[in-house]
Amino acid sequence: MNRRAALRFEVQAQDGHARAGVLTTRRGPIETPVFMPVGTAGTVKGIRFEELESSDLDARIILGNTYHLWLRPGIDVIKAAGGLHRFIGWNRALLTDSGGFQVWSLGDLRKISEEGTEFRSHVDGSLRFLSPEVSMEVQAALGSDIVMVFDECAPGNASHEDTERSMQLTARWAQRSKTSFDQLQATGADAGRLESNELSGAQALFGIVQGASHLVLRRRSLEQTVEIGFDGYAIGGLSVGEEKSRMFEVIDEIAPQMPKDSPRYLMGVGTPEDLVESVARGVDMFDCVLPTRNGRTGQAFTSRGKLNIKNAQWAKDNRPLDESCPCSVCRRHSRAYLRHLNMSGEMLASILLTHHNLAFFLDTMRGVRQSIRSGDFPKFRREFTERLSANGE
């Protein structure tokens, strides 16, 4: 690259494969390993940005989704606001997914060709076409700080042959993404451009390793992706229906081989134990809808395992969701009250459980980072895992 870096990444402590460091985007520094709350349609569902910024959560980076935002409100609306940060009112870092995974999830509703993917909008039924070039254009208009390449995902149980075909397509799309991305950066299409931190001020672009559960294809995909060269590297196509043991086989094999001086991002994973176990294998970044989605259906993540707030056993339980959680929900509200809100269909049930769940995920990552820096990660990992099964729910 003949330009200044779009982001800086520094590993500052290591404990086995686990790494603690700082990822600096044009919006400022982010301590890793980091969990990124998912803000699909320009909102992390059920929570205000003020709460995400509060010391309770202190989320430093959230996700946005190219697919959803492109369909609604549409790029013209977001451009009129001056990019996604300004449109939604969030000044911290944003990573946008490319839309590849979402159109792949449409199943029979989409048609994949060499050129890209044709599909019908779930919003208005119109025929749409998404390709590496379109995705890069949309993400430049969004002005996210980290852009993901447009990739193709193979099902968790795909054959070697099908997976190889898909993986090769992903490699060609990755190259096209990079080419298009570089042109867009050169022409100033990036709505979020911001000079700071001795960085280039441009967006950063991450490549994605595919290959389903086939380790030989995963290794080849990693090589191809690194050869093209990106600001960071992601493992995609996991947690899509495969056995958990297969998922960890892939992470075991691939994460430690990923470039040591670049951030490693495990896409769409996972439970709190998945996060800790993946950190142990060298992963730096995570996103997952679990804390928000499960919060809306009444499931709380706690240090002693999952808790379903609908259960009758909590009807008169005046304890907080998690007695060792310092979040504002646990400081103020009881299981009995949260159960009442849920049973009554009150929006506040979702709001409060979402807040607590995000606090638990983000606190867990804070604990992970501290333990790596102090050399206590193996102890943290062991105790964390033991506690999680204490509830037995």
Next chain:
Amino acid sequence: MNRRAALRFEVQAQDGHARAGVLTTRRGPIETPVFMPVGTAGTVKGIRFEELESSDLDARIILGNTYHLWLRPGIDVIKAAGGLHRFIGWNRALLTDSGGFQVWSLGDLRKISEEGTEFRSHVDGSLRFLSPEVSMEVQAALGSDIVMVFDECAPGNASHEDTERSMQLTARWAQRSKTSFDQLQATGADAGRLESNELSGAQALFGIVQGASHLVLRRRSLEQTVEIGFDGYAIGGLSVGEEKSRMFEVIDEIAPQMPKDSPRYLMGVGTPEDLVESVARGVDMFDCVLPTRNGRTGQAFTSRGKLNIKNAQWAKDNRPLDESCPCSVCRRHSRAYLRHLNMSGEMLASILLTHHNLAFFLDTMRGVRQSIRSGDFPKFRREFTERLSANGE
């Protein structure tokens, strides 16, 4: 009364009929005129208590509802928590409605007798019976700071004869409410008992004036209610389908005749202009679901009138809901973003519009209070009303 007062009320400034003062409950002082957000089932829908307490809103008193809380979660649950304040985690003042209006609203699903009202629960279909005695028992268990008598409401268009019958029943129920309430206070049934402010520490009880649109019956109801003697007096049975001009006829006639040294509470009313117009007629307290309910359906109240966030004209409008509103929503988010959230069915649309609407109602009351104290209320009233029609929506 041979006991210390349960609340203190002091009118400190007057401008025409409009009064500014301080209502002190056992939970502390509340400046009047005051708007009380409605927290039917133990939550002001869509907003966290932290927000209600923030300087943005600073709600000093909210409503709870006997009918809803009695049916769900049930009084045993709330007693197990030590009363409604502790159950929901709200330490400021609470006023509870008696359930009279809610069972009346059930229409054909309830049967009214001298003894009380029989009805089927909307939660589980069980047969329930609510009477002055039951309502007082439930409200004592809730431990609200202000209790309302159990009353009977007549439809806005009821005949003189029907209204008189209903009004006389309300008077007998008011006496039974008072008798039962005094016994419950004496036996320490009040879950919220709190010594403070040189007050008795007991709950306060408000009487309700009924009589539909028949001024002669309204006057008689007021006399009967004052004769029984309460800590405060409410006007009930308005905003239930009658013409707005009839509503103001009743307020015009009754409010100024209500005891000058007691708080006057207009139940279930109304729009921002209704509030200001009723203050002009001597009312001190209000509650209404409009800011929260309409917030959930996409309607914003602004200083320039109502604004429907669904309208296509806001699609690219980067202005806040209300350019003269200092609330956190208007400081941060645009109409375009709020419209996008609403169109996408995102919970955050309801959360943010509810916040703004409550801020507008509570700010309006702050403006009302200041203008009364500075002798500028007529000017405030005139300018407020003129601005409201500026949008013409």
